[in-house]
Amino acid sequence: MARTKSKRRRQLEQVVVYPLDWVEERSGFVGAIRYFLFRKVPHDTNWFHTLGSATLTAFIVQLVTGVILAFYYKPSPNEAYDSIQVITNDLTLGWLVRGMHRWGASVFIILLFLHMGRVFLFGAYKYPRELNWLLGVLILVLAMLEGFTGYLLPWDQTAYWATVVGINLNATAPFAGPFISDFLRGGQEIGANTLSIFYSMHMLLIPGGLIGLITLHIYLVIRLGVTSPPWSQDPAGGERTEVVTAKRGLVEPRPRGNGGPP
Amino acid sequence: MANEQERAYFKRYKEDVETRGKPFHPWAMFHDTVMSLVVVSVIVALACVWYFTSGEEAGESGILGPRYTEEADPGTTSFIPRPDWYFFFLFYLLRIFKWPESVVLGTVGIPTIALILLFALPFMDRRRERRIVRRPVALVGALLVIASMGILTYKGATAEESLASENVELVDEWVQEQGLSEEGEQGATLFAQSGCQSCHTYLGSGSANLGAPDLSDIGASGQSAEELAAYVANPAEFGNQVMPAYASLGEENLMLLGTFLAESTGEGGGE
Numbered sequence: 001m002a003r004t005k006s007k008r009r010r011q012l013e014q015v016v017v018y019p020l021d022w023v024e025e026r027s028g029f030v031g032a033i034r035y036f037l038f039r040k041v042p043h044d045t046n047w048f049h050t051l052g053s054a055t056l057t058a059f060i061v062q063l064v065t066g067v068i069l070a071f072y073y074k075p076s077p078n079e080a081y082d083s084i085q086v087i088t089n090d091l092t093l094g095w096l097v098r099g100m101h102r103w104g105a106s107v108f109i110i111l112l113f114l115h116m117g118r119v120f121l122f123g124a125y126k127y128p129r130e131l132n133w134l135l136g137v138l139i140l141v142l143a144m145l146e147g148f149t150g151y152l153l154p155w156d157q158t159a160y161w162a163t164v165v166g167i168n169l170n171a172t173a174p175f176a177g178p179f180i181s182d183f184l185r186g187g188q189e190i191g192a193n194t195l196s197i198f199y200s201m202h203m204l205l206i207p208g209g210l211i212g213l214i215t216l217h218i219y220l221v222i223r224l225g226v227t228s229p230p231w232s233q234d235p236a237g238g239e240r241t242e243v244v245t246a247k248r249g250l251v252e253p254r255p256r257g258n259g260g261p262p
Numbered sequence: 263m264a265n266e267q268e269r270a271y272f273k274r275y276k277e278d279v280e281t282r283g284k285p286f287h288p289w290a291m292f293h294d295t296v297m298s299l300v301v302v303s304v305i306v307a308l309a310c311v312w313y314f315t316s317g318e319e320a321g322e323s324g325i326l327g328p329r330y331t332e333e334a335d336p337g338t339t340s341f342i343p344r345p346d347w348y349f350f351f352l353f354y355l356l357r358i359f360k361w362p363e364s365v366v367l368g369t370v371g372i373p374t375i376a377l378i379l380l381f382a383l384p385f386m387d388r389r390r391e392r393r394i395v396r397r398p399v400a401l402v403g404a405l406l407v408i409a410s411m412g413i414l415t416y417k418g419a420t421a422e423e424s425l426a427s428e429n430v431e432l433v434d435e436w437v438q439e440q441g442l443s444e445e446g447e448q449g450a451t452l453f454a455q456s457g458c459q460s461c462h463t464y465l466g467s468g469s470a471n472l473g474a475p476d477l478s479d480i481g482a483s484g485q486s487a488e489e490l491a492a493y494v495a496n497p498a499e500f501g502n503q504v505m506p507a508y509a510s511l512g513e514e515n516l517m518l519l520g521t522f523l524a525e526s527t528g529e530g531g532g533e
């Protein structure tokens with residue numbers, strides 16, 4: 001029995017629905033989000049499959065805390081160290097933001113490796129998901145570079161000397177090595193130029209690249225779907241063996257032995 | 263190109279998900295949200311432990327290390343370089359390659375090969391089989407990679423670095439053994455303080471890294487104090503891309519260092 005809605009209720013719904021319809025008609029965004037939310041995933045997806053979105057969460061934590069740090073951090077050799085101290089000791093909750101950014105970086109890298117490990121374990125890099133694995137490897141490389149460039153920014157002894165060694169390592173590469181290290185240093189010695197270059201890469205170039213790659217990565221995940229666990233009794237895309245079809249109740253299980261049911 | 267079998271698999275996959283899959287929301291969304299909350303809580307917890315167990319002083323370490331060390335100072339380089347933990351494996355890899363010619367294997371060679379293998383994985387492993395126990399090569403390969411990365415990271419984390427302050431105490435000994443002059447002794451102190459020994463060994467102290475040679479008898483090579491000073495000021499000019507430039511130590515200190523090196527003939531002192 002259809003219950004007629006009160007007038008007030010209908011008005012209320014209008015307030016919500018109208019703008020959504022307005023946006024949908026002009027962009028299709030609402031439909032896209034609805035598709036994203038209510039698309040089907042294999043029935044046997046499990047906790048292993050949460051590692052990807054957990055990595056995404058860690059990345060978003062880095063973005064948010066990073067933007068806040070950038071409000072107060074000063075990328076010059078004279079001011080960087082002081083600004084880090086001010087952020088850590090004086091600003092309200094500055095320590096939390098810096099601490100989360102610093103430790104979030106490690107958590108992000110660990111999750112990245114765990115997620116990659118689960119994709120490997122599941123053999124989920126196989127057809128048709130090869131391209132998504134390649135995107136993933138690129139993401140991994142950029143994430144490590146992000147860690148390397150961020151390490152210099154506090155401009156303390158640890159930061160400085162780790163970077164000295166890091167840049168010298170680059171210099172050992174055949175042919176391009178010396179050019180890379182001169183470029184990274186922005187000159188002969190590590191100083192103001194180096195800090196600007198590292199800051200710009202850490203703030204703009206690498207995160208920009210990462211955001212682009214992650215977007216493509218997730219687009220492919222939605223388009224291709226995620227792989228069932230390989231140990232699943234009834235994986236999506238599994239061979240149509242008798243056991244499986246039987247379990248789904250599509251056909252009667254063939255009686256065992258040569259007789260009918262016991 | 264994909265073969266028939268692969269296409270058929272993916273077609274079945276799409277059918278199965280369509281007919282028997284579960285909606286992402288709320289099913290997977292629930293798991294994802296719980297996991298994300300765990301991640302954020304862990305990060306906040308780490309930040310709290312780090313902050314509340316450490317102090318405002320530079321280098322005042324808590325359970326998770328100090329908030330910061332002393333301000334960067336290119337002049338006195340008594341500091342031992344240490345990268346963030348996820349570069350430890352690379353750091354330690356370098357110590358395995360002690361000869362200058364082989365360093366490039368550790369810095370560029372092995373990482374490049376590892377990267378190429380990662381990129382090539384989906385193209386090398388073309389079988390449809392996904393159960394790990396039936397992929398013996400993948401299983402053994404993965405275990406080897408995990409074990410070696412684990413060991414290298416652990417070794418890198420616990421590697422004994424000779425501390426500059428300890429080396430300074432050795433200067434007297436060096437003076438005795440090499441018969442250093444007054445200036446040579448000052449140079450020796452600078453040598454001990456300037457972090458040279460995180461790459462070079464000298465009379466059995468310090469750690470050999472990145473293919474840097476032992477310097478106990480560098481003076482026997484016939485180079486003058488001036489030549490050695492010029493080398494240390496800017497090693498890149500002499501084709502050494504590994505060692506940092508020490509021009510920032512200043513003319514006078516460089517000469518002291520040069521004198522010390524020239525006097526280090528390894529022949530025993532006193533003549």
Ligand code: HEM
Pocket residue numbers: 048049050051052053055056059112115116119122124125129132133134135136137139140214217218221225226227228
């Ligand atoms: C910022 C880093 C990354 C983010 C945010 C991310 C996110 C995701 C998400 C949300 C999924 C859905 C299924 C799941 O969670 O397991 C996924 C799947 C996948 N990821 Fe990532 N990922 C990242 C890095 C990587 C890396 C480093 C690799 C490998 C080198 C990789 C390879 C894959 C593959 C092949 C799939 C498909 C898995 C399947 O079909 O079962 N991803 N990723």
